[in-house]
Amino acid sequence: MAGPGRPRAFDTDEALDAAVEVFWRRGFAGASLTELAAAMGVNKPSVYGAFGDKAQLFQAALRRYVERNMAYVADALERPTAWECAQAFLVGNALAVTMPGRPAGCLSVQAIATPDDSGEYAVLAENRAMVQRMFADRFRRALADGDLQAGEDPDELATFLITLSSGFAVRAADGTPRQSLLAMAERAMAAFPAPAADSRSATFEGRH
């Protein structure tokens, strides 16, 4: 496995995890390479050698974040009904943005406030749009399955979920406690069509 040349003196996976943490707390522009390199336990030129420039490092960190801290999305998409799918997403998001011992909020929402800073805003917006598309497709399938009543707009329902989760991220960063977000997830589900008559009261029990 090892070719010629001096071996790398740090674990790139651990270093990337540390970078995720810093980007999560500080955002893209707010995270300086000095702070990043220090948190990663590595000198700045080694960061460039291993990950490329700041934008590439951020995108690697975003990928890592998605697969490590947004697993609840894939989880929700596999639920049998559209209603359970939506509920699992909102609850999973509320939990994810209020994880004890991790930065409050969502890297994908908080990392960049405003457009034009570079291309990074587009990367995050595309990430949000992708998640939205996945739920819209799921709801389209639910419509075909008859699991969602005809006349409902799958795109509108997906937008509803992503908008709520974006709000959750902002509020979590403001310090809103987990329980408040879970209560809002439950309330919001009252606006989701066709509670399917059975699952609604049961699934929230014992959660808070």
Next chain:
Amino acid sequence: MAGPGRPRAFDTDEALDAAVEVFWRRGFAGASLTELAAAMGVNKPSVYGAFGDKAQLFQAALRRYVERNMAYVADALERPTAWECAQAFLVGNALAVTMPGRPAGCLSVQAIATPDDSGEYAVLAENRAMVQRMFADRFRRALADGDLQAGEDPDELATFLITLSSGFAVRAADGTPRQSLLAMAERAMAAFPAPAADSRSATFEGRH
């Protein structure tokens, strides 16, 4: 009115309006004093002379923004019922964050992504908290008036509204069109207690 000294060569009100626009588009950290001064049509030392440092300029811009672009909040708080109040707020917010010819999103949400940049994050979080408190108080009064059914939590309802509006701001900045946000406002109101039996279907008509 005019004391001694050379008279100011620019209109401070117009200059502040220009600063609002820049902070709104770029955020606090993203707006450089060079860009601010250029947009204000003023040299940098004159900005300091008229407004103080960047933080003070930002707070003046925020105050201006609140009174010029968040009038829908005071408007909503004066509605006769809690339900109409909530609906007016969500619709007003959806319209405000998608104003044609103005930056998409909300200055109070977008301007600062992450804490610790200085004290500015706290200023904005306090602004959001204040609005939330105003609605919680309004809903407490509604409870006393019997306008909101007993057992409802005014703080939870207020948090629900602010969370939605934060989500609206993020989504608007992503390019979500006004109609989508209005549809979400209407949908979210299905989760708001006690539609009061009369007003719900009527108030949304002719809006989109």
Next chain:
DNA sequence: TTGTTTTCTTAACGAGCGGTACAAAATCAT
């Protein structure tokens, strides 16, 4: 050993940042 290759450390680069010194210019009061 002697290259070859890769990573390491140190130190610095140019650019842009928020903020300011300084003197010329424009107004008031006397």
Next chain:
DNA sequence: ATGATTTTGTACCGCTCGTTAAGAAAACAA
């Protein structure tokens, strides 16, 4: 006119940013 006072324009300060040049150090292959 003559100060006193305030704003204006220019030019600059120290600092931090992302990024890189340069050489020492550590592995492999011959």
